[in-house]
Amino acid sequence: MFGVTLRDHMMIAHSLPGEAFGPAQRLHGATYVVDATISAAELDDLGVVVDIARAADVLHDVLAGLTMRNLDDEPSLAGVLTTTERLAQVVADRLVERAHGGDLGTDPARLAGVRVVLHESHVASASYERPL
Numbered sequence: 001m002f003g004v005t006l007r008d009h010m011m012i013a014h015s016l017p018g019e020a021f022g023p024a025q026r027l028h029g030a031t032y033v034v035d036a037t038i039s040a041a042e043l044d045d046l047g048v049v050v051d052i053a054r055a056a057d058v059l060h061d062v063l064a065g066l067t068m069r070n071l072d073d074e075p076s077l078a079g080v081l082t083t084t085e086r087l088a089q090v091v092a093d094r095l096v097e098r099a100h101g102g103d104l105g106t107d108p109a110r111l112a113g114v115r116v117v118l119h120e121s122h123v124a125s126a127s128y129e130r131p132l
Helices: 019-025 052-064 084-100
Strands: 002-014 028-040 113-119 125-131
Touching: 002 052, 028 052, 028 084, 052 084, 084 113, 084 125
Parallel strands: none
Antiparallel strands: 002 028, 028 113, 113 125
16 A cells, blocks of 8 residues: 655644543643545556645645634534544545545545544644545
């Protein structure tokens, strides 16, 4: 399996209601380093999974829809507890949607999947992986 990993970041604000989240129940900010890997079983005729620059632009655009926002107020996330794990899923799902829309510039049928890792710090991260 081949993979291309792109890195970007997002800065969000949110709260995590529930006793289990302790002080994170209050509104707080988080800055995530985001790694997104797009995979394919075979390379295309040019010998690549996807055009890295184009995929980086798509990732940046997906993250722009979340960054510098209070996620508690985002209509698209209403009712979603925005844990790091769930945010990794949101980013992955949005990347897959963009891939199916042709935004990665390749036939989505030749791509195998997307894996998103959100790094909360240098010692903690959460991920979500799904097929394309």
